[in-house]
Amino acid sequence: MTDLLSLVRGCTFDDFLFAPQYSIVERRDPAAIDLSARLSEHLTLQRPVVSANMDTITRAEMAIAVAEEGGIGIIDRGFRVGDIEPQVREVEKVKRRQHGIIADPYTISPTAPLDEASERMRRTGIGTLVVVDGQRKLQGLITTRDLRFVSPGPGDTVASRMTPLERLVLREAPISSTDAEEVMRTWKVKKLPLVDRDGRLVGLITAKDLLKQRQLPFATRDEQGRLRVGAAIGAKGDYLERAAELLRAGADVIVIDIAHGHSVVMARAVEAFRKRFDGAELIAGNVATAEGVRFLLERGVNGIKVGIGPGGGCTTRINTNFGVPQVEALVACRAAAGGRVPLIADGGVKRDGAVVQALLFGGDTVMLGSFFAGTAETPGDTVQKPVVLPESHRTVNVPFKVFRGMASLQAIVDRLDLEDSEAADVEALGAEGMEISVPARGSVRPIVRDLLKHLTSAISYGGAGSLAELQDMFRRDPLRYVIRLSAAGRRESFER
Numbered sequence: 504m505t506d507l508l509s510l511v512r513g514c515t516f517d518d519f520l521f522a523p524q525y526s527i528v529e530r531r532d533p534a535a536i537d538l539s540a541r542l543s544e545h546l547t548l549q550r551p552v553v554s555a556n557m558d559t560i561t562r563a564e565m566a567i568a569v570a571e572e573g574g575i576g577i578i579d580r581g582f583r584v585g586d587i588e589p590q591v592r593e594v595e596k597v598k599r600r601q602h603g604i605i606a607d608p609y610t611i612s613p614t615a616p617l618d619e620a621s622e623r624m625r626r627t628g629i630g631t632l633v634v635v636d637g638q639r640k641l642q643g644l645i646t647t648r649d650l651r652f653v654s655p656g657p658g659d660t661v662a663s664r665m666t667p668l669e670r671l672v673l674r675e676a677p678i679s680s681t682d683a684e685e686v687m688r689t690w691k692v693k694k695l696p697l698v699d700r701d702g703r704l705v706g707l708i709t710a711k712d713l714l715k716q717r718q719l720p721f722a723t724r725d726e727q728g729r730l731r732v733g734a735a736i737g738a739k740g741d742y743l744e745r746a747a748e749l750l751r752a753g754a755d756v757i758v759i760d761i762a763h764g765h766s767v768v769m770a771r772a773v774e775a776f777r778k779r780f781d782g783a784e785l786i787a788g789n790v791a792t793a794e795g796v797r798f799l800l801e802r803g804v805n806g807i808k809v810g811i812g813p814g815g816g817c818t819t820r821i822n823t824n825f826g827v828p829q830v831e832a833l834v835a836c837r838a839a840a841g842g843r844v845p846l847i848a849d850g851g852v853k854r855d856g857a858v859v860q861a862l863l864f865g866g867d868t869v870m871l872g873s874f875f876a877g878t879a880e881t882p883g884d885t886v887q888k889p890v891v892l893p894e895s896h897r898t899v900n901v902p903f904k905v906f907r908g909m910a911s912l913q914a915i916v917d918r919l920d921l922e923d924s925e926a927a928d929v930e931a932l933g934a935e936g937m938e939i940s941v942p943a944r945g946s947v948r949p950i951v952r953d954l955l956k957h958l959t960s961a962i963s964y965g966g967a968g969s970l971a972e973l974q975d976m977f978r979r980d981p982l983r984y985v986i987r988l989s990a991a992g993r994r995e996s997f998e999r
């Protein structure tokens with residue numbers, strides 16, 4: 504290991520290639536190759552991909568897409584300080600999205616005004632509300648279709664437009680997904696409310712969820728069939744209260760994410776977290792040194808996030824000159840962790856090939872931020888910007904989205920809800936991130952799938968039959984693989 508560490512000192516992804524090995528894989532179908540990886544001590548993913556907790560990358564939509572593809576998203580904490588509810592709502596959206604059974608569907612009273620139903624549908628993005636009375640007894644269902652072309656009068660209530668109980672197909676819980684499918688097929692319904700013996704609502708099954716469950720064999724799910732999601736918190740202020748609410752909403756893992764995780768602030772935060780939420784799965788970071796890893800391990804975290812300064816939206820190294828090139832950081836941190844808890848390789852991945860490097864040099868999983876920037880699932884509006892075409896010199900409007908570091912001035916100002924004049928004070932503290940516009944580029948799903956195809960090819964080139972096997976072979980004899988590139992080698996490899 505010492506040899507590898509000296510070989511990678513001062514180096515990062517573009518400094519290396521791997522030597523091809525005798526291949527034992529005949530098919531390169533990602534579905535046929537085991538790409539599973541540990542996110543943290545008690546959580547395993549079928550695909551080693553994590554979307555970064557950044558406010559221009561991961562909210563519910565991204566977390567859903569990545570979890571459905573087999574990875575996981577970490578909802579950022581970039582919401583206003585003291586305002587916990589919006590982050591909790593994002594976690595709820597993921598947990599409610601794809602269930603075998605929605606255990607706690609959104610409900611409304613039959614006496615509520617129709618306006619309230621439309622408003623709740625708009626706010627939650629959910630098109631069906633279950634209508635229940637004060638005793639939670641099922642009364643009906645109301646959907647966006649029931650409200651289409653309706654201009655509600657002042658006295659119009661949910662009861663006037665809902666499908667009433669006597670016209671609903673419903674079943675008593677529990678019911679298996681096969682039986683639920685059978686009922687939905689026979690009665691041609693898309694929603695199946697479940698009740699107890701007294702007619703009280705206990706869940707809702709939707710055809711979409713049942714179909715999705717079949718189509719997404721690698722999706723990251725909890726024991727109840729719900730998608731898994733993580734959520735980030737800080738290490739000061741409302742962080743414990745935030746964690747409590749996020750866990751209550753169903754977050755599967757909490758990530759204490761601060762710029763410098765090897766710090767007294769982190770020590771206090773992990774200790775307080777452990778005292779209050781003993782059994783909760785906890786990942787902490789970021790660190791980039793062996794000492795940083797040992798420090799977090801001693802405090803009982805279940806996973807560690809590695810990376811100081813490699814991020815695409817990050818200016819820490821430029822502004823402070825501190826940081827560790829990501830490959831060196833991964834090798835050093837891996838050696839210190841000794842496989843006791845999994846590591847997330849966080850930051851610096853700009854091409855698919857760097858993913859396999861991140862996973863071999865030290866990461867169990869890889870966290871991606873700028874790699875996903877501009878995709879449809881990222882939060883934020885798409886804006887049209889005029890761009891001059893190089894060949895014709897014609898000006899065309901091109902759609903762009905904003906990507907920014909979480910320590911960028913704009914992200915801090917938004918988080919703290921400051922006026923422009925107060926922002927100047929924050930500026931004096933020094934930002935460690937930047938904001939850029941990136942071209943909008945469609946869904947993240949084909950990007951994840953391509954990445955996984957390339958990872959599968961890399962496993963074949965590496966002479967292994969699965970990701971875990973390749974990691975094992977690499978870690979037993981890394982020098983058999985690692986080629987350090989000359990400047991010309993780098994040009995030949997990566998410049999096109």
Ligand code: XMP
Binds near residue numbers: 872
């Ligand atoms: P990529 O390269 O995938 O990296 O965009 C994502 C990671 O970058 C980190 N990050 C920052 N680091 N200042 C920093 O020093 C920032 O403003 C900033 N914003 C994000 C973070 O670890 C993320 O997961």
